[in-house]
Amino acid sequence: MGHRAYYDCKITDLLCLSSTFGYVGLVVGIVIGVFTWYSWQKNLKDSANTTLPPGSLGLSFIGETLEFVRAYKANKFMEDFINPHVAKYGQVFKTHVLFSPLMFMGPPEGNKFLFSNENNLVQASWPSSIHKLLGRDIIMTKIGEEHKRGRQILSSFFGPIGLQSFVPRMHETNNNPFRTQISTLNPHCLQEVIKEQNKIAMEKVGDLLCWDDTRKMKYTWQVIQESMRIQPILTFATRETLKEIEYGGFTIPKGWKLAWSGPRSHLSPQFFPNPERFDPSHFEGIGPQPFTYLPFGGGPRICPGSEFARIEMVVFLHHLVLNYEWSMIDPFEKMTMKPFPTFQKGLQLRIHKKD
Numbered sequence: 001m002g003h004r005a006y007y008d009c010k011i012t013d014l015l016c017l018s019s020t021f022g023y024v025g026l027v028v029g030i031v032i033g034v035f036t037w038y039s040w041q042k043n044l045k046d047s048a049n050t051t052l053p054p055g056s057l058g059l060s061f062i063g064e065t066l067e068f069v070r071a072y073k074a075n076k077f078m079e080d081f082i083n084p085h086v087a088k089y090g091q092v093f094k095t096h097v098l099f100s101p102l103m104f105m106g107p108p109e110g111n112k113f114l115f116s117n118e119n120n121l122v123q124a125s126w127p128s129s130i131h132k133l134l135g136r137d138i139i140m141t142k143i144g145e146e147h148k149r150g151r152q153i154l155s156s157f158f159g160p161i162g163l164q165s166f167v168p169r170m171h172e173t174n175n176n177p178f179r180t181q182i183s184t185l186n187p188h189c190l191q192e193v194i195k196e197q198n199k200i201a202m203e204k205v206g207d208l209l210c211w212d213d214t215r216k217m218k219y220t221w222q223v224i225q226e227s228m229r230i231q232p233i234l235t236f237a238t239r240e241t242l243k244e245i246e247y248g249g250f251t252i253p254k255g256w257k258l259a260w261s262g263p264r265s266h267l268s269p270q271f272f273p274n275p276e277r278f279d280p281s282h283f284e285g286i287g288p289q290p291f292t293y294l295p296f297g298g299g300p301r302i303c304p305g306s307e308f309a310r311i312e313m314v315v316f317l318h319h320l321v322l323n324y325e326w327s328m329i330d331p332f333e334k335m336t337m338k339p340f341p342t343f344q345k346g347l348q349l350r351i352h353k354k355d
């Protein structure tokens with residue numbers, strides 16, 4: 001009897017629990033259903049809106065997120081996402097990714113438009129996950145006057161004057177751009193970099209490198225620029241329209257997200273002949289057309305750390321090529337985006353110090 005009561009009680013609890021789950025499931029199902037239906041209707045309406053650029057907003061709130069993320073992670077953003085869209089819809093197209101409609105601008109006009117209209121027609125816009133991850137108190141997410149003030153403070157640290165005293169104290173470091181350079185240096189480029197760095201080292205006779213030395217590292221800098229062209233660190237960034245705007249014959253509603261994307265021009269034969277070839281001469285002479293080479297972005301939000309990064313990279317290569325020899329354990333090792341370029345196996349090297 002006692003046992004019976006025990007089981008009765010458990011069975012009633014289970015029934016109770018399952019019906020509670022049933023209700024919760026039903027409510028969640030209805031909410032998802034309504035949300036899906038609403039976003040689907042909205043997507044249909046936006047798709048039918050002929051004042052917007054062509055493109056697909058995909059199904060419901062997922063849009064084209066899956067193919068976008070797949071292409072991005074596999075480091076095939078251009079081949080598997082941008083190029084098929086451009087072939088189908090043209091340079092300017094709309095899509096719907098990461099829960100938001102998004103319009104990709106074509107280079108170089110689209111880049112110029114975004115960089116020239118910051119705080120006027122568009123402003124920085126980051127997903128809420130970035131705000132949560134990095135906090136609200138960082139320059140990237142600031143806008144208007146607050147952003148201007150932040151940039152002024154940063155320029156005193158990262159501008160040429162602030163950085164000059166820093167060069168002699170720099171040591172070797174390790175991050176993505178360096179790894180890309182190590183792996184992409186072909187034997188001819190490497191010899192040229194060694195020649196340039198040897199000349200600078202001979203003139204130094206024991207002194208530490210200084211700011212002026214880094215300005216003489218012209219070929220080394222071309223090699224680094226070419227590395228950042230072939231494998232950009234930031235694939236795209238977004239802005240948000242502050243009001244309804246006209247662009248390229250289209251009308252873009254207020255609050256829409258617009259994206260610029262470096263690889264669209266970096267990897268285009270229109271702006272860089274034989275774009276698939278690692279060739280530092282892409283940066284000889286007057287170099288690329290305006291708004292086509294954007295490793296550090298452009299406009300009022302151009303990377304404030306670009307000069308710091310330049311010095312760090314040339315100083316690193318100076319020490320590396322003069323003191324070490326290396327080879328990749330897997331010369332065909334692929335990159336993945338996490339969300340920045342990362343070698344799948346961590347770029348294992350055989351490395352030894354020169355005599």
Ligand code: HEM
Nearest residue numbers: 139140177233234237295296297301302303304305308309
């Ligand atoms: C090779 C190294 C680097 C690359 C390729 C790079 C790239 C970029 C790009 C493309 C942007 C613009 C994003 C946009 O338009 O929304 C940016 C912004 C920014 N970068 Fe860098 N960056 C590098 C190194 C650094 C370093 C070393 C620092 C700091 C010491 C830094 C600090 C920042 C900050 C604070 C912003 C936000 C600027 C703003 O919103 O006004 N970056 N970076």
